[in-house]
Amino acid sequence: MGGTFDPIHHGHLVAASEVAARFDLDEVVFVPTGQPTFKQGQDVSPSEHRYLMTVIATASNPSFTTSRVDIDRVGLTFTVDTLRDLRAERPDVDFFFITGADAIAQILSWKDTDELWQMAHFVAVTRPGHTLSVDSLPPDVVSVLEIPALSISSSDCRARARDGQPVWYLVPDGVVQHIAKYGLYSDATVRGAL
Numbered sequence: 001m002g003g004t005f006d007p008i009h010h011g012h013l014v015a016a017s018e019v020a021a022r023f024d025l026d027e028v029v030f031v032p033t034g035q036p037t038f039k040q041g042q043d044v045s046p047s048e049h050r051y052l053m054t055v056i057a058t059a060s061n062p063s064f065t066t067s068r069v070d071i072d073r074v075g076l077t078f079t080v081d082t083l084r085d086l087r088a089e090r091p092d093v094d095f096f097f098i099t100g101a102d103a104i105a106q107i108l109s110w111k112d113t114d115e116l117w118q119m120a121h122f123v124a125v126t127r128p129g130h131t132l133s134v135d136s137l138p139p140d141v142v143s144v145l146e147i148p149a150l151s152i153s154s155s156d157c158r159a160r161a162r163d164g165q166p167v168w169y170l171v172p173d174g175v176v177q178h179i180a181k182y183g184l185y186s187d188a189t190v191r192g193a194l
């Protein structure tokens with residue numbers, strides 16, 4: 001599952017858990033983006049913070065892991081590169097790429113989509129506030145899965161942290177503590193260095 005994870009929240013974790021159960025997956029690899037292609041011009045937190053929050057959030061689940069492939073690659077993050085790198089590490093596995101309704105709606109504008117369809121099966125999960133349609137996508141490479149609706153977004157978590165409102169129970173406890181410890185999403189000038 002790829003994402004900017006700024007921060008990772010329970011919507012991401014429920015999506016991963018539901019897809020893993022439905023498709024009987026052995027492992028879900030969370031891949032924080034390096035430089036997200038569609039979030040250029042936005043103030044995205046340093047990749048090491050996003051990586052660490054993802055490690056913290058996934059640590060308690062033996063089937064969840066976090067990969068550095070995207071944050072260690074220079075330049076914009078494209079899923080075709082993510083899948084190439086993961087394939088090099090795990091040559092014999094079948095890949096499923098998990099996306100939410102908003103992300104799958106844009107997938108035809110992702111880089112090298114024809115190649116993407118050869119590299120993984122895509123699973124699009126439902127998300128509150130977004131209509132899930134895969135009508136324009138090849139039916140054999142995309143599945144749709146309805147999951148319990150969690151109306152949580154990273155944008156809202158960031159806004160809450162900035163405004164001094166709680167993010168408890170929207171993100172895992174350790175992520176709440178990481179945000180507070182390093183002053184993430186508050187005044188950029190006091191953001192903690194790692």
Ligand SMILES: Nc1ncnc2c1ncn2[C@@H]1O[C@H](COP(=O)(O)OP(=O)(O)OP(=O)(O)O)[C@@H](O)[C@H]1O
Binds near residue numbers: 005100127128
């Ligand atoms: N609550 C949710 N339910 C289902 N899927 C989700 C949910 N939140 C995020 N996703 C999916 O997880 C993936 C990574 O999302 P991302 O890290 O951009 O989080 P986000 O909450 O959408 O962030 P932002 O609000 O900053 O845009 C995307 O495919 C997205 O559609």
Ligand SMILES: O=C(O)c1ccc[n+]([C@@H]2O[C@H](COP(=O)([O-])O)[C@@H](O)[C@H]2O)c1
Binds near residue numbers: 002038039103
């Ligand atoms: O490959 C692309 O062209 C591409 C364009 C936009 C987004 N993606 C991927 O979609 C996932 C969710 O991205 P985002 O920006 O919504 O966090 C993440 O894994 C991104 O790398 C990929």
